[in-house]
Amino acid sequence: MEKENDLNSAEKQLNNPLHGVRLADILDYLVKKHGWEYLGDRFNFRCFTHDPSVNSSLKFLRKTDWARKKVEDFYVKSIERERRG
Template sequence: MTDQKSKDPLHGITLEMILTQLVERYGWGEMGRIIRIRCFNNDASIKSSLQFLRRTPWARNKVEALYLWYKRETAG
């Protein structure tokens, strides 16, 4: 058996890790400007945002896309 590395760039990264890094980089205000989601603009918290993102695939996709863009920008 050979070890195969996952081709998924988000493999092993939790949604909480993604959100925490983005908030540290951009802050809630900028996150709410980039991705217009109410939980980023009104009483924002990691806990409430995670609850919303786990229930809302389109919003989670936007956050994951922003994270991948952020990682590409900081890598090179």
């Protein structure tokens, strides 16, 4: 039974586009691809609009689950669009 649960967990991770991707890497990618101004317009988070930095954004996103989810979902959509061409 335990091996079956381990296999299910492993399968879920294989299908998870965020598996193994750090939040800092997500932010770096989004900033390089879209820029702080676009991210600030899209999300209107103070850490994106007022003297933006990766460190301030990491602090905010690690404390604020709903905001982190929005950024992660946007990252996944951006990656999918890029792969499609």
